[in-house]
Amino acid sequence: MTEETVRASRSQTDVVVDGIKGMILAGDLRPGDRLPIERDLAERLDVSRGPLREGVRALCIMGVLATRQGDGTYVTSLDPGLLLAPMSFLVDLQSPDGVRHLQAVRRVLEAEAVFQATLHIDDGALAEASKLLRDAGALLDEPAADHEAFMEADIAFHRLIARASGNPALEGMIDALAGRTIRARLWRAISEEGAEARTHADHMSIFAAMRRRDPDAARIRMSAHLLGVEDFLIDHDESDAISRLS
Numbered sequence: 001m002t003e004e005t006v007r008a009s010r011s012q013t014d015v016v017v018d019g020i021k022g023m024i025l026a027g028d029l030r031p032g033d034r035l036p037i038e039r040d041l042a043e044r045l046d047v048s049r050g051p052l053r054e055g056v057r058a059l060c061i062m063g064v065l066a067t068r069q070g071d072g073t074y075v076t077s078l079d080p081g082l083l084l085a086p087m088s089f090l091v092d093l094q095s096p097d098g099v100r101h102l103q104a105v106r107r108v109l110e111a112e113a114v115f116q117a118t119l120h121i122d123d124g125a126l127a128e129a130s131k132l133l134r135d136a137g138a139l140l141d142e143p144a145a146d147h148e149a150f151m152e153a154d155i156a157f158h159r160l161i162a163r164a165s166g167n168p169a170l171e172g173m174i175d176a177l178a179g180r181t182i183r184a185r186l187w188r189a190i191s192e193e194g195a196e197a198r199t200h201a202d203h204m205s206i207f208a209a210m211r212r213r214d215p216d217a218a219r220i221r222m223s224a225h226l227l228g229v230e231d232f233l234i235d236h237d238e239s240d241a242i243s244r245l246s
Contacts, residue, residue: 012047016055019045024075035073062086084172100233106177107226113174114206114222117164118215125164129207132157136200150196157203
């Protein structure tokens with residue numbers, strides 16, 4: 001394939017991506033709608049079928065489209081969490097320095113999430129958070145440490161807060177940014193004496209502020225909690241921590 005052919009194919013693929021995006025923005029395609037058959041869509045976008053398929057595949061990776069075997073291709077729900085999910089791929093490819101920078105961004109986002117969650121959280125979600133913390137506390141009392149189970153409880157607590165913020169975009173960004181640092185936090189739990197107990201104490205203080213309906217205190221507690229993760233990433237070679245867990 002010549003360079004000119006590659007350039008032309010890439011250009012046509014961009015036409016497909018932009019064209020389908022334009023159809024969604026114009027209301028010609030809505031969440032849950034099935035795409036026109038391949039021949040008609042290729043004609044409408046004035047592209048050949050090869051680039052059309054490439055463009056559709058790209059939009060599937062982005063979470064905009066979903067192919068159902070034997071039933072065609074559909075527009076997804078376009079939920080922010082779904083569309084932001086590919087950002088986790090960016091997070092996974094970051095260098096240790098990049099991970100630390102992304103962790104700082106995550107701290108800002110989670111501080112805002114807990115502020116909003118404290119304003120809006122209902123009694124059911126507070127009860128769920130309380131149970132998560134009780135279960136995590138019980139894990140600390142076990143004679144043999146179950147680091148992975150504690151991490152799952154940690155992740156569930158943060159996700160509950162993000163969900164309770166009532167902002168799906170904020171929730172999706174937090175979930176995407178949390179991916180790469182999970183293993184570094186697990187390494188912290190394994191390598192640092194008392195790290196899990198400190199994490200649990202931080203979570204309890206965040207929860208107490210939420211239960212008091214004190215959003216400013218909740219935000220300060222969350223920021224301080226996540227600064228501990230940042231400090232760990234700064235003080236340790238995060239790439240070494242990741243390799244030891246691989």
